[in-house]
Amino acid sequence: MRFEPKDQDWETKTRASFARQAFMSHLGARLTHVMPGEADIELDLVPQLTQQHGFFHAGATSSIADSAAGYAALTLFPADTGVLTSEYKINLLNPARQPVIVARGRVVKPGRTLTICQSDVFGLDAGNEIHLATGLFTLMALAGMKD
Numbered sequence: 001m002r003f004e005p006k007d008q009d010w011e012t013k014t015r016a017s018f019a020r021q022a023f024m025s026h027l028g029a030r031l032t033h034v035m036p037g038e039a040d041i042e043l044d045l046v047p048q049l050t051q052q053h054g055f056f057h058a059g060a061t062s063s064i065a066d067s068a069a070g071y072a073a074l075t076l077f078p079a080d081t082g083v084l085t086s087e088y089k090i091n092l093l094n095p096a097r098q099p100v101i102v103a104r105g106r107v108v109k110p111g112r113t114l115t116i117c118q119s120d121v122f123g124l125d126a127g128n129e130i131h132l133a134t135g136l137f138t139l140m141a142l143a144g145m146k147d
Contacts, residue, residue: 003037003075067103101123
C-alpha cells in the first residue's frame with residue numbers, strides 16, 4: 001500500500017528521532033529501512049540480549065517490533081508531531097537464535113490521532129528468514145511534540 005506523508009521532511013524527522021532514542025542505542029538496534037508507512041529495525045545477537053537458553057530475550061524482540069511500528073507510523077505524521085504507543089499485542093512464534101533479527105513495521109491504517117501498524121520480526125541466517133513474531137500496534141500522534 002502506498003501512503004503520502006503529511007511532512008515533506010518525513011525521512012529526516014524519522015531518522016533523527018531514532019538517533020535520539022537512547023534505548024534503541026543501548027540495545028545496538030539499527031534503523032535499516034524507512035519509507036512512507038514502513039520502517040525496519042535490525043538487531044545483532046549478543047550475549048547481553050539473550051535469555052537463559054541463549055535465545056534473544058522476548059523483551060528485545062518486542063522492543064524492536066514496537067519501535068519499527070512506531071517509526072512506520074511517524075513517517076506519515078505531520079511536522080511537529082511525536083509518536084507514542086498506546087497499545088500492542090505480540091505473538092512470539094519461534095525462538096530466536098539467528099545472528100540478526102529484523103522487525104518490519106508497516107502501517108495498516110493511518111489516522112489523524114490513532115494509526116494501526118503491524119510489525120513482523122524475522123530471524124536472518126545465511127539468506128534464510130524465520131518468522132519469529134508478529135504484532136499489532138496502535139500508535140498515537142502527539143501534536144505539538146517534536147519526536
